[in-house]
Amino acid sequence: MLRGACGRFAYILVRNGGPVLSNEEFRAVFDASPDGMLIVGEDGRILAANRQCRALFGYEPAELEGQEIELLVPEAEREAHTRHRGQYVRHPHPRPMGVGLNLQGRRKDGTTFPAEISLSPLRTDGGLRVICAVRDVTLQKRLQSFSEAALRATEEERQRIARELHDDTAQRLARGLRPPELEDAGLSAALLAHFRNVEEGTGFRVQAHLEPVDGYLDLTEKLALYRIVQEALSNARRHAGIEEAKVRVFREDGYVVAEVRDDGRGFVSVGLAGDGRGLGLVGMHERAAMIGAGLSVDSHPGEGTVVRVAIPIEGDDEG
Ligand SMILES: Nc1ncnc2c1ncn2[C@@H]1O[C@H](COP(=O)(O)OP(=O)(O)OP(=O)(O)O)[C@@H](O)[C@H]1O
Ligand SMILES: [Mg+2]
Structure with a gap:
C-alpha cells in the first residue's frame, strides 16, 4: 500500500503497518526509473x-522542486495546460502513456521534445x-x-x-501472340499457316489468293491485317x-487490300460496331483505325458477307 506522508518524498510504502522502504530506498527507486518522474501538488x-x-x-531535480509544472511545458501551451490542470484536479483520474495526445516537453534551453506522459x-x-512519468519519444516518433x-x-x-x-508481361504476351511467321516468313506465309490450322482443326476450307505485299507494309500493319482477316474468317x-x-x-490504287468473302447467310450490320453481340467487329x-486503314463490312441477309480492309501505301505508283 502506498500512503501519503510528509516531507519532500511524500510517499512511503508500508506493509503490515510498518514501512517497507526507507526514505533512502524510496529515493533510490524514484531515481532508478528510466522515465522522468515528477510529483506535483x-x-x-x-x-x-x-x-x-x-x-x-x-534541470537539476533541486531546481525543479517548488516550481510550477508549466515550466516544463512549451510557452505556447502553458495557458491551456494550466486550464487542463485545474480540470484534472477537480476530476482526477489515471491517464496512461500512449493515449494519442501529441504532448511536448520543454527543456531548460527552451527547446522542446515529443513526450508521452502518464x-x-x-x-x-x-x-x-x-x-507524472515523462518519456522522451523522439526516437519512437522518428x-x-x-x-x-x-x-x-x-x-x-x-x-x-x-x-x-505489367508492361513486360503485356509485351511478352504480345510477342507470344504475334505469329512468328509474320516477322520471318512474311504475311502470306503467316496467313497460309493460319488457314491450314483452321482447315485441320475444323474442316472449314479457305480459298486463298495472296499477292506478295510484305514490301509495302510495316510489321504493325501486317499484324493488323492478319488479325482482321483472322477475325473475319x-x-x-x-x-x-x-x-x-x-x-x-492484293494491291489496288495505292492500297493493300485484304478481303474475306463468304456466301453464307449474312447479317444486318448495325453501325460500325456490328450488332453489339460480340467484340470481333469492334476490334476489326x-x-x-489504328493503322489509318479503311474497313468495310458489307453484308446482306441471304447473300453473304464481305469484309474488306484497305491500307494506304506510300510511293505506290502502279496505279
Ligand atoms: N460472316 C458472317 N456471317 C453471318 N453473320 C455474321 C458474320 N460476321 C458477323 N456476323 C454477325 O455479327 C455478329 C457480331 O460479330 P462479332 O465478330 O462482332 O461478334 P461474335 O463473333 O459474335 O463474337 P466474338 O467475335 O467477340 O467472338 C455475330 O454474332 C454474327 O451474328
Ligand atoms: Mg467474331
Whole structure:
C-alpha cells in the first residue's frame, strides 16, 4: 500500500503497518526509473523530481522542486495546460502513456521534445498529488515516420514493379501472340499457316489468293491485317452457316487490300460496331483505325458477307 506522508518524498510504502522502504530506498527507486518522474501538488507545484529529469529537461531535480509544472511545458501551451490542470484536479483520474495526445516537453534551453506522459492521482493527507512519468519519444516518433516513409516507399515500389511487370508481361504476351511467321516468313506465309490450322482443326476450307505485299507494309500493319482477316474468317466459319470462305490480299490504287468473302447467310450490320453481340467487329474497326486503314463490312441477309480492309501505301505508283 502506498500512503501519503510528509516531507519532500511524500510517499512511503508500508506493509503490515510498518514501512517497507526507507526514505533512502524510496529515493533510490524514484531515481532508478528510466522515465522522468515528477510529483506535483494540486496547486501545480513540483514537489519532487527524479534524477532522469536532468537528462530530460536539463534541470537539476533541486531546481525543479517548488516550481510550477508549466515550466516544463512549451510557452505556447502553458495557458491551456494550466486550464487542463485545474480540470484534472477537480476530476482526477489515471491517464496512461500512449493515449494519442501529441504532448511536448520543454527543456531548460527552451527547446522542446515529443513526450508521452502518464498521470496517476494520489490522495494524501496533505492533499492531492499527481505522479507524472515523462518519456522522451523522439526516437519512437522518428522510427514511426521512418517506417511510414518505408511503407510508402514499399507501396510505391510495389506499384512500380507492378507497372513494369505489367508492361513486360503485356509485351511478352504480345510477342507470344504475334505469329512468328509474320516477322520471318512474311504475311502470306503467316496467313497460309493460319488457314491450314483452321482447315485441320475444323474442316472449314479457305480459298486463298495472296499477292506478295510484305514490301509495302510495316510489321504493325501486317499484324493488323492478319488479325482482321483472322477475325473475319472466324466469323464466317462460326456465323455464316457455310463450309468455305475466300481470302484475297492484293494491291489496288495505292492500297493493300485484304478481303474475306463468304456466301453464307449474312447479317444486318448495325453501325460500325456490328450488332453489339460480340467484340470481333469492334476490334476489326479499332485495328483498322489504328493503322489509318479503311474497313468495310458489307453484308446482306441471304447473300453473304464481305469484309474488306484497305491500307494506304506510300510511293505506290502502279496505279
Ligand atoms: N460472316 C458472317 N456471317 C453471318 N453473320 C455474321 C458474320 N460476321 C458477323 N456476323 C454477325 O455479327 C455478329 C457480331 O460479330 P462479332 O465478330 O462482332 O461478334 P461474335 O463473333 O459474335 O463474337 P466474338 O467475335 O467477340 O467472338 C455475330 O454474332 C454474327 O451474328
Ligand atoms: Mg467474331
